Amino acid sequence: MEYTAYKQHKEQHFAAPDFIRDIVIGMSDGLTVPFALAAGLSGAVSGTNVVVIAGLAEIAAGSIAMGLGGYLAARTDQEHYANELERERREVSEVPDKEKEEVADVLRSWGLGDTDVNSAVEAISKDPEKWVDFMMKHELGLEEPEPKRARNSSLTIGLSYIIGGLIPLSPYIFIHNAFSALLISVIATLVALFIFGYIKGRFTGSKPFKSAWQTTLVGGLAAGIAFLVAKWIS
Amino acid sequence: MEYTAYKQHKEQHFAAPDFIRDIVIGMSDGLTVPFALAAGLSGAVSGTNVVVIAGLAEIAAGSIAMGLGGYLAARTDQEHYANELERERREVSEVPDKEKEEVADVLRSWGLGDTDVNSAVEAISKDPEKWVDFMMKHELGLEEPEPKRARNSSLTIGLSYIIGGLIPLSPYIFIHNAFSALLISVIATLVALFIFGYIKGRFTGSKPFKSAWQTTLVGGLAAGIAFLVAKWIS
Numbered sequence: 290m291e292y293t294a295y296k297q298h299k300e301q302h303f304a305a306p307d308f309i310r311d312i313v314i315g316m317s318d319g320l321t322v323p324f325a326l327a328a329g330l331s332g333a334v335s336g337t338n339v340v341v342i343a344g345l346a347e348i349a350a351g352s353i354a355m356g357l358g359g360y361l362a363a364r365t366d367q368e369h370y371a372n373e374l375e376r377e378r379r380e381v382s383e384v385p386d387k388e389k390e391e392v393a394d395v396l397r398s399w400g401l402g403d404t405d406v407n408s409a410v411e412a413i414s415k416d417p418e419k420w421v422d423f424m425m426k427h428e429l430g431l432e433e434p435e436p437k438r439a440r441n442s443s444l445t446i447g448l449s450y451i452i453g454g455l456i457p458l459s460p461y462i463f464i465h466n467a468f469s470a471l472l473i474s475v476i477a478t479l480v481a482l483f484i485f486g487y488i489k490g491r492f493t494g495s496k497p498f499k500s501a502w503q504t505t506l507v508g509g510l511a512a513g514i515a516f517l518v519a520k521w522i523s
Numbered sequence: 524m525e526y527t528a529y530k531q532h533k534e535q536h537f538a539a540p541d542f543i544r545d546i547v548i549g550m551s552d553g554l555t556v557p558f559a560l561a562a563g564l565s566g567a568v569s570g571t572n573v574v575v576i577a578g579l580a581e582i583a584a585g586s587i588a589m590g591l592g593g594y595l596a597a598r599t600d601q602e603h604y605a606n607e608l609e610r611e612r613r614e615v616s617e618v619p620d621k622e623k624e625e626v627a628d629v630l631r632s633w634g635l636g637d638t639d640v641n642s643a644v645e646a647i648s649k650d651p652e653k654w655v656d657f658m659m660k661h662e663l664g665l666e667e668p669e670p671k672r673a674r675n676s677s678l679t680i681g682l683s684y685i686i687g688g689l690i691p692l693s694p695y696i697f698i699h700n701a702f703s704a705l706l707i708s709v710i711a712t713l714v715a716l717f718i719f720g721y722i723k724g725r726f727t728g729s730k731p732f733k734s735a736w737q738t739t740l741v742g743g744l745a746a747g748i749a750f751l752v753a754k755w756i757s
Contacts, residue, residue: 321588322556322581329580334573342757343577346563346749347556353745354555361737365729400653401646409643412635419634495599503595511587515580523576 307438308445310492315355315446317485319453321508323347324478327457329515331471333523337461340470344461348454356447363439370425370434377424381417388424389414395427456481475512482508541672542679544726549589549680551719553687555742557581558712561691563749565705567757571695574704578695582688590681597673604659604668611655611663615648622658623648629661690715709746716742 323344330340381388389410396406414420425431460473482505490500557578564574615622623644630640648654659665694707716739724734 318588318592321592322584325584325588326560326577326581329584330577333576333580338757339568339573339577342567342753343560343564343573345756346567346753347560347581349752350556350559350563350745350749353748354552354559354741357744358555358741361741365727365734365737369727369729396643399643399647399657400650401643405639405642405646409630409633409635409639412639413633416634423633493599493603495603500599503599507588507592507595510591511584514587515584518583519576519580522579523572 307442309488311442311445312449313485313489313492315352315449316453317482317489317504318355319348319351319450320456320478320482320485321511322351323454324457324474324482324508325511325515327461327474328471328512329519331461331467331474332516333519335467337465337467337470340461340467341458344454344458348451348458351454352447352450355450356443359446360439360443363434363443367434367436367439370431373429373431374421374425377421377429378417381414381420381424385414388420391428392420392423395423453481453485478512479505479509541676543722545676545679546683547719547723547726549586549683550687551716551723551738552589553582553585553684554690554712554716554719555745556585557688558691558708558716558742559745559749561695561708562705562746563753565695565701565708566750567753569701571699571701571704574695574701575692578688578692582685582692585688586681586684589684590677593680594673594677597668597677601668601670601673604665607663607665608655608659611658612651615651615654615658619648622654625662626654626657629657687715687719712746713739713743 326347327340327344330343331337334340377388392410392413393406396409401409413423425433457474457478460470460477461467464470464473483501486501486504487497489504490497493500560581561574561578564577565571568574611622626644626647627640630643635643647657659667691708691712694704694711695701698704698707717735720735720738721731723738724731727734
């Protein structure tokens with residue numbers, strides 16, 4: 290559920306194809322929260338009917354929050370980028386000297402001496418598009434967002450959340466004994482979390498087995514604590 | 524200016540103090556999913572007891588997934604950064620010519636001519652720390668993560684998720700008529716979502732009222748669909 294905050298952060302290090310990356314993000318989050326909710330409820334209510342209703346409601350809510358929420362956040366980024374681009378273009382044509390000084394500041398910060406700075410500033414500011422591009426990247430640190438990508442990405446993440454959430458939930462749909470359903474759900478989901486953690490680790494360039502254990506730990510801990518909370522208040 | 528330029532850019536999307544930013548992120552997510560789950564369940568089960576149990580289990584699960592998950596992701600980022608830094612340092616001392624060529628490639632992409640490139644490369648590569656720093660930022664596009672910030676941030680986001688989640692849930696705790704509780708929960712949460720959307724908009728530099736409406740829409744839609752899903756299968 291940490292989409293908006295950590296998504297951009299995550300993206301930097303994800304060397305995988307975007308599509309696979311989105312599936313892994315949506316599915317590992319979908320595995321975690323519905324899993325924990327179902328496990329928690331199964332310890333507090335009798336019968337699996339309520340677990341299935343709550344689980345499906347959560348999957349609906351979570352996938353919309355993640356998919357639609359992520360999509361709108363991406364659109365806001367696009368608007369923000371477009372506004373800043375507009376402003377930089379205006380400034381480059383209206384106050385070129387001030388903008389050149391800003392380019393010079395950036396270059397100086399990299400250890401370039403005055404002579405180098407001056408001639409590099411001239412080179413960069415010769416082409417207004419490159420100049421604006423330089424300012425966007427190095428003064429403001431903004432990368433151009435891809436409009437189509439945002440839509441596809443949100444859709445993939447939302448759908449993967451649904452599929453991920455159905456893994457811990459399906460035992461409760463087909464098995465009517467709450468304890469048996471819980472047992473199978475826990476085993477199936479921990480295995481799935483481990484596999485997705487491993488895949489995530491491969492794509493992030495970190496150690497796959499470490500990532501697998503961590504992903505399993507987060508899901509398992511969330512489920513365990515949800516179980517205790519539900520048991521305690523019921 | 525050098526590091527301020529990069530700091531500014533990082534905060535460009537979110538000009539607020541980190542602490543407030545984390546509160547808004549955790550709280551607006553906490554408002555959305557537990558809200559939708561409680562609304563969904565209230566249409567499908569009689570009595571508010573199950574709603575409260577499921578809601579608190581979800582809050583426990585969501586805050587752990589968001590807090591602990593975010594923390595581990597940040598730690599992975601730190602390790603990744605440290606590994607890449609180590610590698611760049613090694614490359615700079617072992618294959619300096621290749622690394623100089625990489626600096627030159629970056630500079631050329633900004634429109635600098637050969638003379639400028641050569642003397643800028645010399646300037647940058649004079650100071651190994653600056654050189655490595657340049658490669659990390661401009662070749663690999665990696666910013667140095669802040670270790671302490673990751674921990675505090677995860678804690679703030681997790682706690683804000685809990686507080687945010689208690690807003691839609693508290694009517695069900697204190698009012699035992701499911702319909703009255705739902706009504707008060709919907710009104711209170713939509714107002715809270717609107718306020719948080721507004722605050723989020725102010726900090727992201729986008730239009731506050733637009734952000735307020737969007738945040739309310741995501742929460743309201745998630746709750747509406749969760750309600751329909753739960754009603755349909757119960």
